[in-house]
Amino acid sequence: MSSTGKKNTQKQEKIVSMFDNIAPTYDTANRVMSMGVDKSWRRKACDLAYGYSAKDTIDRIVDVACGTGDMMDFWKNRAEKQGIAIGEIVGVDPSNGMVNVARKKYPKFNYHIAKATEIPLEDASADILSITYGIRNVVEREAALKEFNRVLKKDGLVVILEFMKNENPSTLGKIRDFYMNKILPKIGGFISKNLEAYEYLPNSIGDFSTVANMQNELEDAGFEMLYTKSFSMDISTLLIARKKR
Numbered sequence: 001m002s003s004t005g006k007k008n009t010q011k012q013e014k015i016v017s018m019f020d021n022i023a024p025t026y027d028t029a030n031r032v033m034s035m036g037v038d039k040s041w042r043r044k045a046c047d048l049a050y051g052y053s054a055k056d057t058i059d060r061i062v063d064v065a066c067g068t069g070d071m072m073d074f075w076k077n078r079a080e081k082q083g084i085a086i087g088e089i090v091g092v093d094p095s096n097g098m099v100n101v102a103r104k105k106y107p108k109f110n111y112h113i114a115k116a117t118e119i120p121l122e123d124a125s126a127d128i129l130s131i132t133y134g135i136r137n138v139v140e141r142e143a144a145l146k147e148f149n150r151v152l153k154k155d156g157l158v159v160i161l162e163f164m165k166n167e168n169p170s171t172l173g174k175i176r177d178f179y180m181n182k183i184l185p186k187i188g189g190f191i192s193k194n195l196e197a198y199e200y201l202p203n204s205i206g207d208f209s210t211v212a213n214m215q216n217e218l219e220d221a222g223f224e225m226l227y228t229k230s231f232s233m234d235i236s237t238l239l240i241a242r243k244k245r
């Protein structure tokens with residue numbers, strides 16, 4: 001393995017072990033830190049994707065970086081509200097700790113312990129693939145986007161919710177950055193007793209892609225952009241793209 005490959009592997013292992021460590025307190029910290037606003041972003045993501053898919057029967061939805069499973073539950077509940085039948089919802093995440101929590105909360109979904117770059121599902125077998133607050137933790141992002149393309153059916157949808165890097169923040173954006181860089185890590189660190197893990201959050205956003213860059217990467221991986229919007233002082237960005245090749 002090349003030295004970059006080795007470094008990436010080590011970086012990725014460190015991230016996954018951090019999630020293993022914070023898994024037991026992840027949901028509590030998340031609830032306090034997000035104050036519930038993420039729910040409206042998740043609902044919006046599901047409703048828009050169901051609208052774009054325009055199907056009343058969906059064979060498979062894959063939630064990559066599923067963590068403790070909440071996005072899978074949104075997919076299920078929003079589908080029920082709209083009378084959409086779903087064959088299977090599958091969660092994929094390399095952290096045993098996070099998936100163990102998900103399994104207890106949502107035993108009816110199926111799970112795989114695996115990275116975004118090695119999804120153990122057949123080619124062209126999913127209608128929708130989501131990754132919510134997960135893509136910034138994927139060290140080999142380009143390989144992961146190709147893998148998403150492989151797993152999706154032609155015209156399948158990739159749905160990304162993420163905290164994106166903001167290059168020219170407005171005054172409101174600066175307030176957001178202060179909150180996310182200085183206040184949030186302290187709250188998460190206090191609840192989880194793991195300050196290092198929560199200091200990683202703003203660092204990972206700082207290092208992460210801008211919205212324009214992410215759109216280009218999706219297009220390079222064979223997707224056509226359908227929707228991009230940032231919500232709540234640009235804290236969270238939703239991107240939806242369709243597999244075109």
Ligand SMILES: C[S@@+](CC[C@H](N)C(=O)[O-])C[C@H]1O[C@@H](n2cnc3c(N)ncnc32)[C@H](O)[C@@H]1O
Pocket residue numbers: 012015016019064065066067068069070071092093094095098114115116117131132133134137138139
């Ligand atoms: C911030 S949590 C988000 C969990 C969940 N999607 C949500 O919306 O609450 C990030 C998740 O990414 C997972 N993760 C880290 N590296 C990954 C990788 N290479 N491939 C897939 N998931 C990964 C972590 O284990 C963790 O569960």
